[in-house]
């Protein structure tokens with residue numbers, strides 16, 4: 090199943106880089122990039138425990154990364170040789186965009202919803218499919234980004250992966 094999903098993800102990235110992503114989104118934020126979620130959120134048991142503190146959205150390397158909500162850039166720069174960007178949306182909410190290829194905004198910039206803030210990179214070290222690691226924090230705790238992202242147009246995905254072939 091995972092292999093099939095990976096294949097679909099690769100096909101998506103190759104064939105349809107500019108369409109909409111599939112997932113079970115529950116909020117109203119626009120997606121920072123458009124593509125399938127190849128790795129979901131896995132809440133760590135402890136603040137420093139293992140887990141996955143965001144979602145990985147497969148997308149062509151160098152794609153525009155858009156602010157999911159209006160806010161102020163509070164960090165934009167390298168950490169351990171990789172580029173990160175954080176936007177503070179107020180009310181204890183932050184979004185983080187990781188393993189970027191390039192930054193388009195700087196710390197202190199006010200950004201609007203959907204504004205391009207960066208270019209996507211290759212993803213976590215060793216990832217097979219280029220992706221954006223997208224994280225959301227509420228009061229400094231990581232939460233599932235899919236609770237904030239808006240619904241998506243699933244039909245765009247289904248045409249690449251028919252659920253009822255024949």
Ligand SMILES: [Zn+2]
Pocket residue numbers: 128141142143144145213221222223
């Ligand atoms: Zn990730």
